[in-house]
Amino acid sequence: MQLTLEQQQILDGAKGETMAKVMKTLVMYGDAFGAEKMVPVTSEYNHLVTSFGLKMMTPVFDLMDQLIKAGAVSGQKFSVDPRPVDKNVPANFLQKLIFNKFMYSTQESYEKQLKELGLMNDDAFTCACYMDEVGNKPKKGEVLSWAESSAVVYANSVLGARCNRNSGIMDLMGSIVGYVPYFGLLTDEGRKATWVIRVETTKKPEAQLLGSAIGMKVMEDVPYVVGLDKWLGTELDDAACTYLKDFGAATASNGAVGLYHIDNLTPEAVELGHSLIVEGAKEYVIDDAELQRVQDSYPMIWKNADAKPKLCFVGCPHMSLQQLKDWTDNVEAGLKASGLSKVAIPTVFTASKPVLREFEKTPYAERLKKTGVITSYICPLMYMNNPLCAKMPVITSSNKLRTYTTARYYTDEQILAQITKGGK
Amino acid sequence: MRKFKGRIVTPGTCTAEALVSHGGLNTLASFQKALQFGDKTATCGDQNNPDLYGKQMLGKALCLPQTIGSTTGGLVLYCACAMKRQPACMLFSNHIDSLAAAGAILADVWVEDVTMPVVDCLGDEFLDYVKDGMKITIEEDGTVVVE
Numbered sequence: 122m123q124l125t126l127e128q129q130q131i132l133d134g135a136k137g138e139t140m141a142k143v144m145k146t147l148v149m150y151g152d153a154f155g156a157e158k159m160v161p162v163t164s165e166y167n168h169l170v171t172s173f174g175l176k177m178m179t180p181v182f183d184l185m186d187q188l189i190k191a192g193a194v195s196g197q198k199f200s201v202d203p204r205p206v207d208k209n210v211p212a213n214f215l216q217k218l219i220f221n222k223f224m225y226s227t228q229e230s231y232e233k234q235l236k237e238l239g240l241m242n243d244d245a246f247t248c249a250c251y252m253d254e255v256g257n258k259p260k261k262g263e264v265l266s267w268a269e270s271s272a273v274v275y276a277n278s279v280l281g282a283r284c285n286r287n288s289g290i291m292d293l294m295g296s297i298v299g300y301v302p303y304f305g306l307l308t309d310e311g312r313k314a315t316w317v318i319r320v321e322t323t324k325k326p327e328a329q330l331l332g333s334a335i336g337m338k339v340m341e342d343v344p345y346v347v348g349l350d351k352w353l354g355t356e357l358d359d360a361a362c363t364y365l366k367d368f369g370a371a372t373a374s375n376g377a378v379g380l381y382h383i384d385n386l387t388p389e390a391v392e393l394g395h396s397l398i399v400e401g402a403k404e405y406v407i408d409d410a411e412l413q414r415v416q417d418s419y420p421m422i423w424k425n426a427d428a429k430p431k432l433c434f435v436g437c438p439h440m441s442l443q444q445l446k447d448w449t450d451n452v453e454a455g456l457k458a459s460g461l462s463k464v465a466i467p468t469v470f471t472a473s474k475p476v477l478r479e480f481e482k483t484p485y486a487e488r489l490k491k492t493g494v495i496t497s498y499i500c501p502l503m504y505m506n507n508p509l510c511a512k513m514p515v516i517t518s519s520n521k522l523r524t525y526t527t528a529r530y531y532t533d534e535q536i537l538a539q540i541t542k543g544g545k
Numbered sequence: 546m547r548k549f550k551g552r553i554v555t556p557g558t559c560t561a562e563a564l565v566s567h568g569g570l571n572t573l574a575s576f577q578k579a580l581q582f583g584d585k586t587a588t589c590g591d592q593n594n595p596d597l598y599g600k601q602m603l604g605k606a607l608c609l610p611q612t613i614g615s616t617t618g619g620l621v622l623y624c625a626c627a628m629k630r631q632p633a634c635m636l637f638s639n640h641i642d643s644l645a646a647a648g649a650i651l652a653d654v655w656v657e658d659v660t661m662p663v664v665d666c667l668g669d670e671f672l673d674y675v676k677d678g679m680k681i682t683i684e685e686d687g688t689v690v691v692e
Contacts, residue, residue, distance in 0.1 A: 146654045153554050153646040170616050177580040180627030181620055184655055224581070268616040288619020288647030305643065340569060340613060341642055377569065377613040377642060422592050506577065524593065525574050525615065 122151050122302070123158050131298060139191030143294050150291060151302025159300035160307065163264045164282065166241060166257040167199035167296040168250045170268035170289040173503050174231030175205070175224060181290065182227065185234045188297065195239035195296040200250035200257045202269055203439065203471070204228070205503030209495055211432060211467050216509045224507060238293065246498065247473030249366065249439040251275055254475035261388055264307060266295025270379075271370035271438045271521065277380040279357065279365050281388035283307045286341075286379040306343075306379050312389065314345035314382055314398045319406045325352040326412055327532045328364045329520040332371025334415040338405050341377035345398050350385040357386065359443045367519075370438045374521035422527050428514035433464075433540050434501040434528065436471030437519035445472060445480045445496070449489040455541030456492060463493035464540045466516070474498045494540075502526060546692035549671045553687040554641050555653040557662030561633035563679040563691070564605035566596045567672060569613035572621050572644060575602070580624055587630040606681035607632035610672060612645040622648025626659045634683055637665035638672040664689055 124132065132144040151159065171181060188194065205225050212220065232240075241257065248269055250257035259265055261281035267273050268287045276282040285305045287295065295301040305311040316339045320326060326349075335344050353361045365383070372378035382390040382397055389397060435448065448470060456462060470489070472480070477496055480486050489496070501517065504510055505526035515528040516539060523530035531539065571591045578590035579602075589597040612618055622645065625631045635649065641663065649663040664687050675681070675691050682690040 142654055146650055149650045149654065150643075150646060153641060153650065154643070171620060175581065177577075177628075178620070178624060180624045180656070183627075270614070270616045273616065286616055286643045288644045288651075289617045290620045290623060290651055291643075291647040292616075341611065374614055377611070377644075420592055506581065508578075508582065524571070525577075527592075 122148055122156055128159055128300060137191055139187060139193045140298070143193055143297050146291070146294050147298060147300065147302055151304060154302065154304035156302035156304040158303050160264055160303045162197065162266045162295055162299055162301055164259040165197065167195060167197045167265070167292060168257060168267040168269055168272050169199050169201045169292050172202035172246055172500065173205040173225060174228030176227060182231060182234065184290065185238065189234065189237050193297050194237065195293060196299045197296050198239050198241045199296065200241050200245035200247065200255060201235060202246065202248050203498060203500035204246045205500055207497045207499040209497045210469050210499050210504060212510070216507055219507050219509055244474040247439050248272055248500070249441070249473060251280065252441060252473060252476055254442065254479050255473050264301065266292055266301050268292035270373035274369040274373045274379055274381070275366055277306055278369055278382065278387050279362060286377065312343065312380060312397070314343045315402050316342050316344040317398055317402050317404045318344045318346045319404065320346060320348035321406055321408045322412065323409055326407070328367040329371045329518060330412050330416055330532065331407065332368040333375040333520045334407055334412060335405070336372040336374065336376025336378050337415070339376060339378060341379065343380050343382070344378065345382045345384065345390065347384045349383050353383070353386060355385045359441065361386065363441045363444050366438055366441065371520040374524045419523065419530055423514050423529060430466050430516045430539065431513045432515045433466045433468040433536060434471065434515065434517045434519065434522060435468070435536065437501045437517065437522045439476065440470055440472040442476050442479050445470060445476070445489070446483065446485045449485045451537055452492045452494060452541060453488060455537050459542040461541065465542065466540050468494045468540050469501070470494055470496050471499055471501055472496065546690065547674055549667045549689045549691065551636070551664035551667040551687045551689055554646060554663040554665055555649045555661065557634070557660045558683050558685055559633050559662055560680065560682045561604060561606040563675050563677060563681045564597065564600060564602060564607050565672070565675055565677055566594060566607070566609040568594055568596065569611050570594065570597070570607070570609045571614035572612045572618035572648065573615040576621050576625050579630060580621065580628060585630060587625065602632050603630055604633050606634050606636060608636045608672060608675045609638070611637060611639045611642045616644060618644035619647030619651060623651040626652035626661055627656045629659060631659065631661045634662045636667055636671070636681070636689055638667050638669055639665065641665040
């Protein structure tokens with residue numbers, strides 16, 4: 122890799138041994154992908170994936186201590202993934218004991234580390250940092266050093282920023298030196314599509330199912346999706362962005378997608394159209410039957426397949442303000458239709474604190490509260506990591522949560538039916 | 546016995562028993578339980594990976610196409626190395642992905658007393674040929690001997 126004089130000096134130790142190791146890490150990372158140079162990180166903020174003071178991460182805390190002591194802190198402020206614990210979310214005595222004494226016992230000290238390293242503010246804990254209410258929304262063409270698969274795929278695809286699927290810690294390394302190796306999704310070539318996905322469903326496909334199907338098929342390749350604009354329109358309005366948030370998270374967790382293009386909708390597809398598709402691109406047709414096949418293929422991992430769900434999570438990734446409002450309308454209507462006043466299954470809607478604060482200012486908040494639905498800033502995945510929670514029959518409309526935990530996936534409509542009619 | 550020539554991502558030599566995943570390895574889902582709850586043999590916890598689910602990964606020559614899933618993947622692999630619960634080596638049939646590369650490189654640069662050689666670009670034929678339990682040897686130049 123060709124380094125600038127400044128980069129070479131850092132690598133040679135001009136800014137100390139720790140900074141040299143940070144640069145060495147990035148150079149090796151770039152070398153693994155044939156990067157010929159490093160480019161400056163140009164976004165205002167970074168986003169880190171590691172938000173949880175989980176005991177198993179002791180090596181990470183030690184590494185961060187090493188960085189802080191050497192003054193190798195982030196050159197940018199950053200947001201970070203959601204907090205793992207919230208007392209609003211139902212948990213029994215033993216579950217709480219495991220959360221607080223065994224799993225996330227280092228949360229407080231870890232958050233102190235994050236502040237020292239450059240955390241934006243106390244509310245900057247969310248996987249959906251790109252929401253207007255949160256304020257970490259990069260511009261088209263900006264180069265990022267982000268991690269968090271759902272945020273990276275959103276930033277690349279919907280916002281047109283440029284970011285590789287960086288791992289946790291590597292995200293911070295780029296922010297510390299202010300450079301990232303130039304390869305993959307940072308390059309024009311790397312943003313070209315090697316798959317054409319033809320959506321031929323008879324109704325608007327479920328975002329999280331469509332994303333899952335595509336992710337499992339293309340893995341880390343870039344898909345160009347044709348036919349979805351029929352259902353989403355050609356404007357990146359709130360509804361389209363929300364759909365793409367959930368769709369993208371499923372492509373990234375069920376596969377390893379870091380960028381997708383939606384014909385006539387996402388910025389690069391609008392600008393460059395089918396010229397983004399490489400010659401000889403593979404094709405995958407998705408119709409109603411294919412989506413059903415994908416949903417039916419998910420393994421049943423509950424011990425008792427007929428167990429009555431004890432908890433429901435909606436909001437992985439974190440919900441948008443409009444999503445909270447729409448779900449409020451839908452839950453109210455569902456309860457009314459079934460003659461119930463409260464949801465039949467304890468239900469948690471998750472969103473960032475800034476989004477929840479805006480939601481609280483609307484009349485929807487009181488209406489949702491009356492249905493019995495709980496709102497929280499928690500990361501449902503971190504909740505489900507508790508082995509006692511993992512044993513519970515938990516349902517979700519998040520395909521990401523399904524992938525990483527024992528939560529059972531249902532479509533939005535199926536979830537609504539279950540929580541408002543008790544699964545009848 | 547067959548030899549496959551790959552590209553060295555992180556250097557080292559080793560001999561170990563093969564453990565083969567034909568699908569992508571979801572690093573978080575695979576290692577999470579093992580790291581969190583003191584399973585020193587690193588039993589794979591990824592329910593979506595029928596090749597590996599429930600099998601010990603510690604000390605094995607992990608043969609796979611690539612890793613997939615959460616971007617915590619690299620730091621999970623780094624933690625596995627720092628906690629000495631890592632595979633003996635990782636052998637990728639494809640070009641290594643950014644998360645696995647991050648984990649392997651972070652371990653190589655920041656963990657002093659652990660070596661986990663990583664070789665990629667071994668080709669589809671490698672993954673077709675290698676089976677669980679076969680003896681794997683990595684040579685200094687990135688040649689992988691399977692017998």
